[in-house]
Amino acid sequence: MEKNLTSLIEKHGLAHVQDDIIASVYKCITVTPKRSASLPPGISKFGGAPDLPEEMEYPVYKNIPLNFIGQVNLTELAALAFEENQLPKEGMLYFFYYDNWEEDDDVVYGEPDQKDGWRVLHWDGDVTMLRPVERAKASYPPCKMNFSIVEKLPYIFLETEEDEEKFEELHDEWHSPGSPEHQIFGLPISIQGEVFDEVCDYVEAEEDEMILLLQVDSDEENLDVMWGDCGMIYYCISRRDLAEKRFDRSWFSFQCH
Structure with a gap:
């Protein structure tokens, strides 16, 4: 990564802020x-x-x-040997959401009075005993999840407008924009306010104590879903609650343009 990113930094005339750019890179799944x-x-x-x-x-x-968003087989995730994975190594993690925004004014954005409008459930039994359960009023096309560890570069603040424009060009070249940004761990790709800053007070934690359990991007090609105006949904948990397997205290956010 560093060699490739360094060459891009030189290409876009940002060598004077190279250390800041490289330091901002993070790993995720x-x-x-x-x-x-x-x-x-x-x-x-x-x-x-x-x-x-x-x-x-x-x-x-x-x-x-609730609509079923997805499930993560934790043994599959553990097989990646991602060093920041603090999730249990066995069982299943389920994600649900009240996806009713096109039909109802009661859009679940992640407010405290909407707490039951999303759910993260953990089951630590034998996954071979599981069977499909049809309950949601609507569903998304079934898609196998394929996991990979990657390094990402967040948008960072630079002092001049010229540097900001150069960095945006560098960012787009490195990331090849256009692919849906479904993600586990790392930093949420915030569209409005910073996601961790938005949710941390609800779970009585600091922003740097938050963990991204799952980010689901708008994805009409694969999931047949558009979250508002090209938005995303996010499931987060504090490190304390994760250590105690308190997935019932996970928090949710819906952001769009």
Whole structure:
């Protein structure tokens, strides 16, 4: 990374802020979806129906079943040996959301009075015992999740407008914009306010104590979903709550342009 990024920094005339740019790079896990009409139970996936244990109640909001966003097989994730992975190494993590913004004024953005409008559930049993459960009023096309560790460069503040423009060109060249930014860990790609700053007070934590459990981008090609105006949804948790496996205290944010 550093050699390639250094060459881009020189190319775009930003050698005088090279240290700041390189220091801002972070590692994360990107999630690449691949549509599949048939996926075995217990696999990491977006959409379709969740593979739930019999004893787990399907989550609802105002008596309406939540939409199933996706599930992460934690053994698959652990196999990446990502050094910042503090999640349990076995079981399944499920993500749900009240996706009703096109039909209802009651859009769940992540406010405290909407706490039941999203859910992160953890199950630590044998994933081979799981079976699909159809409950949501709508679903997204089933897509296998493919994981990879990558390095990303966030937008950073530079002192002059000229440097800002050069950095934006560098950023776009390095990232090849256009692909959906589905992501686990690392820094959320905020569209409005900084996501961690927005949610940390709700869970009584500092901004640097927050962890990104899952970021789901607008993705019409794979997931047939558009979050508002090209937005994203985010699931976050504090390090303290993660250590205690308090996934019920995870927080959610919806941002769009």
